[in-house]
Amino acid sequence: MTATAFKPGQSGNPSGRPPVDFEVRQLAREYGQEAIENLVAIMRGDNPALAKAASEALLDRGYGKPVQSVGADPDSVPVQAITLQLVAMTADSEPEGDRG
Template structure:
């Protein structure tokens, strides 16, 4: 597995260059350009945090969300 990971990493520059080419190609389908742009942003800045909502749609705090997963009652 380490060998495959290492081999894949040797192609990083080419892969990013390919994504940039697709993103900048005015003739590429919009979904391909958006997908390439998102991939570049995710690799450069990380994926954005996704909010966690309760069953009623209200956002939960990280502590509340984790306490529910760990069966620890939240302190209110």
């Protein structure tokens, strides 16, 4: 056991999460509509990276973040494996002069 480890049954945060100041939460909610309108404007803008980030922020808040599975499904292929296969296929199909 390391010197910084907590004893069994001892919390690392005995006070719990600090309460959110009601006034701050209320102020944030007052600007919610404007914030959404700004995200929409950014989403429709000319910068693809900002548009993607704004789109994701809107979708996450409107529908919730996508569920990430924790358990292993024996019939599925991990996303990382698929990504690695796609990267390898793309690298194999590029002409020699284009490789970085």
